[in-house]
Amino acid sequence: MKKKIKTDKVKNINEYKKEKKNKYKKRKNRKVKKVILRFGLIIVCFLIIIINICGYSVVGNLKYDIYYLKKELRQEEIRLDELKAKVDTNSSIREIEEKAKEELNMDYPKKNQIRYIEVEG
Secondary structure (H helix, E strand, C coil): CCCCCCCCCCCCHHHHHHHHHHHHHHHHHHHHHHHHHHHHHHHHHHHHHHHHHHHHHHHHHHHHHHHHHHHHHHHHHHHHHHHHHHHHHHCCHHHHHHHHHHHCCCCCCCHHHCCCCCCCC
């Protein structure tokens, strides 16, 4: 395309009209592209915000679940401790003595095995 100098005179009126229409179309296309670009940026920003909110929601729900699972675990530990205490209280001294003699081969010490310790006081 040749550069036109402003001092050039229009040689043909049809050529002049065609040139004006092309300039108008180019301006219109630029405006449409700008509007689409702005709209696209707004949509992208909106999607990023929505994804962040959804992520925080999931994290919040998981923290909520963890809290209640820890609470439930603590209750089960307390229940287990209570059952252990109940088993310990249910075993009598005779049962403990029999278990020590039979399973562990334990017996009372003999007189020569006993040592006395003197305490000053």
